[in-house]
Amino acid sequence: xxxxxxxxxxxxxxxxxxxxxxxxxxxxxxxxxxxxxxxxxxxxxxxxxxxxxxxxxxxxxxxxxxxxxxxxxxxxxxxxxxxxxxxxxxxxxxxxxxxxxxxxxxxxxxxxxxxxxxxxxxxxxxxxxxxxxxxxxxxxxxxxxxxxxxxxxxxxxxxxxxxxxxxxxxxxxxxxxxxxxxxx
Numbered sequence: 001x002x003x004x005x006x007x008x009x010x011x012x013x014x015x016x017x018x019x020x021x022x023x024x025x026x027x028x029x030x031x032x033x034x035x036x037x038x039x040x041x042x043x044x045x046x047x048x049x050x051x052x053x054x055x056x057x058x059x060x061x062x063x064x065x066x067x068x069x070x071x072x073x074x075x076x077x078x079x080x081x082x083x084x085x086x087x088x089x090x091x092x093x094x095x096x097x098x099x100x101x102x103x104x105x106x107x108x109x110x111x112x113x114x115x116x117x118x119x120x121x122x123x124x125x126x127x128x129x130x131x132x133x134x135x136x137x138x139x140x141x142x143x144x145x146x147x148x149x150x151x152x153x154x155x156x157x158x159x160x161x162x163x164x165x166x167x168x169x170x171x172x173x174x175x176x177x178x179x180x181x182x183x184x
Contacts, residue, residue: 005053011100012050018088018096019043025085036125036135038118039068043093046100055104056113062097062174063114063167069094106178111171115164122156 019040026034034040042064049057069090076082107113125138134140141155149155 006104007053008050008100008103011096011103012047015043015047015050015093015096018093019047022083022085022088025083033129033133033135036121036129037068038064038121038136039072039089039093041121042068042097043089046093046097049104050096050100053104055101056107056110058097058100058104059107059110059171059174060114060117062094062101063111063170064118065090065094065097066170067163067166101174102178106171106174109171110174111164111167114167114171115160118160118163 022043023035023040026032026040042061045057046061046065049055049059049061072086072090122136122138125136129135129138131139134143137156137159140152141149145155149158
């Protein structure tokens with residue numbers, strides 16, 4: 001007999017509140033398409049993982065946020081305007097994700113799932129997104145980076161390789177300190 005799967009309603013509620021505030025801001029300002037960015041998708045995935053006690057969903061969310069948040073910080077450092085509610089997604093949600101993973105444990109080969117989920121998100125973004133907004137860089141090289149990449153396939157290949165490497169590093173680090181068994 002197995003024990004019931006732990007649920008983290010406070011963690012899930014906090015993540016959902018972060019997403020609702022940030023998502024509402026995007027919708028109010030006519031940028032609903034920005035809700036498809038991986039970091040913005042990671043937060044409701046994190047909330048769902050917390051509510052259902054699904055460590056895989058929390059691991060994917062943490063992986064995506066750990067990859068996307070430094071990119072967000074680079075964008076800010078290079079002059080991209082800051083949306084104040086982005087702090088909820090890029091700074092608060094990763095902290096919630098860390099605590100959730102500490103409570104729920106880390107799934108085996110979480111990095112593989114995070115990488116495959118990224119591929120799915122990119123395909124969904126290409127299906128429902130637009131080239132004009134280029135959410136998740138699903139259509140072309142990131143604006144301003146064209147001089148460094150001759151082709152979109154090379155760019156997206158490097159992006160996936162870099163993200164998989166980061167996901168692998170996170171997996172190795174978290175597996176070592178948290179492991180499959182949750183901390184009590």
